[in-house]
Amino acid sequence: MKQMLKLGFTLAAFAVVACFLLALVNNITAPVIAQQQIEKANAGMKTVFADADSFEEVTDYKPSTDDAITIAKMYLAKQGGTVVGAVVQVSGPTYDHATILVGLDLKRTVTGMQFLELTDSPGFGLKANDPSYKTKGGTTFYDQFKGKNANDGFVVNETFEAVSGATITSKGVANLLSQGTYSAGEYLAEKFGGAASSGDAPSAAEQPVLFTFEDAVQDICGTSVTEDVPFDSSYYPHNMLIDREALVKNADGAIVAAAVEVSGQTYSENGGSVIVAVDADRTILGARIVRLQDSPNLGMNTAVPSFYKQFTSKSADQNLRPGTDYDVVSGASISSDCVADMVKVAAYEAAVIMEKHGGKTAPAGSAEYTLNEHYQEE
Amino acid sequence: MVKNNKLAVFLNGLVKENPLLVLSIGLCSSLAVTTSVFNGIGMGLGMTFVLIMSELIISLFRKQIPEDIRLPIFIIIIAAFTTIVQLLLNAYMPALSEALGVFLPLIVVNCIIMGRVESYASKNTVLDSTLDAIGMGLGYTWVLFIISLVRELLGSGTFFGIRVLPEAYTIGFFSRAPGGFFVFGLLTALTVGISKKAAGKKGDAK
Numbered sequence: 001m002k003q004m005l006k007l008g009f010t011l012a013a014f015a016v017v018a019c020f021l022l023a024l025v026n027n028i029t030a031p032v033i034a035q036q037q038i039e040k041a042n043a044g045m046k047t048v049f050a051d052a053d054s055f056e057e058v059t060d061y062k063p064s065t066d067d068a069i070t071i072a073k074m075y076l077a078k079q080g081g082t083v084v085g086a087v088v089q090v091s092g093p094t095y096d097h098a099t100i101l102v103g104l105d106l107k108r109t110v111t112g113m114q115f116l117e118l119t120d121s122p123g124f125g126l127k128a129n130d131p132s133y134k135t136k137g138g139t140t141f142y143d144q145f146k147g148k149n150a151n152d153g154f155v156v157n158e159t160f161e162a163v164s165g166a167t168i169t170s171k172g173v174a175n176l177l178s179q180g181t182y183s184a185g186e187y188l189a190e191k192f193g194g195a196a197s198s199g200d201a202p203s204a205a206e207q208p209v210l211f212t213f214e215d216a217v218q219d220i221c222g223t224s225v226t227e228d229v230p231f232d233s234s235y236y237p238h239n240m241l242i243d244r245e246a247l248v249k250n251a252d253g254a255i256v257a258a259a260v261e262v263s264g265q266t267y268s269e270n271g272g273s274v275i276v277a278v279d280a281d282r283t284i285l286g287a288r289i290v291r292l293q294d295s296p297n298l299g300m301n302t303a304v305p306s307f308y309k310q311f312t313s314k315s316a317d318q319n320l321r322p323g324t325d326y327d328v329v330s331g332a333s334i335s336s337d338c339v340a341d342m343v344k345v346a347a348y349e350a351a352v353i354m355e356k357h358g359g360k361t362a363p364a365g366s367a368e369y370t371l372n373e374h375y376q377e378e
Numbered sequence: 379m380v381k382n383n384k385l386a387v388f389l390n391g392l393v394k395e396n397p398l399l400v401l402s403i404g405l406c407s408s409l410a411v412t413t414s415v416f417n418g419i420g421m422g423l424g425m426t427f428v429l430i431m432s433e434l435i436i437s438l439f440r441k442q443i444p445e446d447i448r449l450p451i452f453i454i455i456i457a458a459f460t461t462i463v464q465l466l467l468n469a470y471m472p473a474l475s476e477a478l479g480v481f482l483p484l485i486v487v488n489c490i491i492m493g494r495v496e497s498y499a500s501k502n503t504v505l506d507s508t509l510d511a512i513g514m515g516l517g518y519t520w521v522l523f524i525i526s527l528v529r530e531l532l533g534s535g536t537f538f539g540i541r542v543l544p545e546a547y548t549i550g551f552f553s554r555a556p557g558g559f560f561v562f563g564l565l566t567a568l569t570v571g572i573s574k575k576a577a578g579k580k581g582d583a584k
Contacts, residue, residue, distance in 0.1 A: 006444070007444055007446055007447050010442070010443070010444055010447065010451070011447055011450055011451060011454075014451050014454050014455065015454055018454050018455065018457075018458035021458055021462070022458055022461055022462065025461075025462045025465050025466070026465060028469075029465040029466060029468065029469035029470075032469035032470065033465070033468050033469045036468075036469065036472050040472070
């Protein structure tokens with residue numbers, strides 16, 4: 001027993017002395033280490049705001065107007081105690097994902113931009129953060145933003161140069177910059193007399209919308225009264241599958257349009273389905289996407305309103321060609337053309353139904369339409 | 379050779395019983411951090427400091443430390459000095475502490491320290507233990523220096539971060555783990571070869 005106590009006390013004595021020693025050293029080094037950490041964080045921010053000598057974190061800033069983009073942190077950049085600008089940390093989607101640090105002065109001029117994180121394809125999107133990749137202006141991709149005024153906007157190949165072969169990434173970065181500089185600029189304008197914004201808050205990137213048959217009819221025609229029309233299920237116009245054909249009626253029971261849903265191939269092998277409504281004048285009232293499987297941020301963007309609304313008011317008898325009749329979604333021209341082909345087939349079939357129900361007769365040659373057809377089965 | 383010659387105690391760790399090349403202990407940290415001379419020397423000196431202080435304190439109290447609980451006490455002492463080194467490096471040499479990373483706290487369990495403390499400091503006088511620690515520490519440091527010199531020069535083409543060889547002529551292999559083993563193996567072979575030759579000559583002279 002006595003031996004055990006002795007061992008315990010000896011061990012305790014050594015531990016106490018060691019603790020005391022450590023506490024002493026820690027007391028001396030703790031402030032130095034804390035100072036060093038602040039300087040390290042500041043050094044990162046100094047690369048995007050060289051003129052500032054200290055930074056203060058703030059939290060009461062405006063959040064991003066785009067759900068996909070987060071403004072993670074904002075710091076006021078100070079020079080000798082006066083606020084000279086702000087530094088914001090913004091994360092959001094590019095081709096994959098990026099986190100950037102961007103500095104903005106009181107005139108809304110970008111003082112610098114730096115990637116904290118960028119996940120992308122080597123040789124393409126990653127060139128955005130490659131110090132050896134030079135734009136035509138002779139700077140790196142990220143350095144070219146220095147000196148740009150946020151009020152001029154960040155528009156690919158207008159106010160800045162995209163990384164060649166990585167337009168999507170470049171656009172994604174531009175969205176992060178727009179959100180970050182807008183929030184920082186507004187904060188500075190409100191509290192520290194910074195320059196006002198010349199425009200509205202940056203709009204959120206459009207999200208793809210998928211409709212059901214009924215929702216699509218309601219959205220296009222303003223009525224959801226439909227009467228299904230029997231159709232020949234062994235009929236595959238241009239290798240597309242007709243899913244549903246219906247007459248659309250208004251509240252009085254009068255036929256206002258015919259709606260047809262077709263499925264076809266797209267960029268992805270699972271394909272997609274679109275629904276098109278055509279009125280008695282053989283004019284497309286609207287096209288909506290019902291089903292689509294494609295790459296997020298790319299092919300899926302053929303399901304955003306600004307894409308599918310391009311087909312509204314086009315004639316059911318005209319061919320739909322990229323560039324002349326609609327603008328393709330950038331980075332997804334094949335997906336865009338495939339959706340357009342489905343729209344064309346559905347529109348023609350809908351026009352055929354309308355013709356049987358008092359619609360205009362088809363102009364000559366209307367049935368011999370051609371598609372863009374990226375996937376032609378032999 | 380006079381037994382217990384102070385110089386011999388000191389020189390022992392440098393070559394004859396070099397912890398890395400001859401005793402082959404404490405290898406993992408030495409191979410991991412030797413990608414640059416700066417890291418190699420930093421690790422060597424940090425380790426030497428902990429070794430000297432631990433051996434000194436332990437030999438000082440060797441009569442007070444009960445046999446039954448000597449290992450926990452050794453660990454407390456070694457850990458305390460390791461933490462001190464860690465705090466000091468963090469405060470005054472942040473670049474080095476970042477480069478050494480997890481290998482800095484792992485000095486605690488470095489076999490060289492445990493081994494020397496157990497087999498030498500706990501049985502010898504303060505002066506002998508200190509000399510042994512300095513010898514072992516420097517023996518560890520110079521090997522680290524040579525390995526990192528070769529690896530940095532061939533792997534990155536630099537010396538203390540200053541470019542010596544053009545980047546096109548560097549061999550990436552040396553910056554990675556296999557390069558560490560390779561250089562270490564060559565050094566060990568060289569040391570063993572030389573000491574065998576020396577032993578052979580001595581034998582002839584007799």
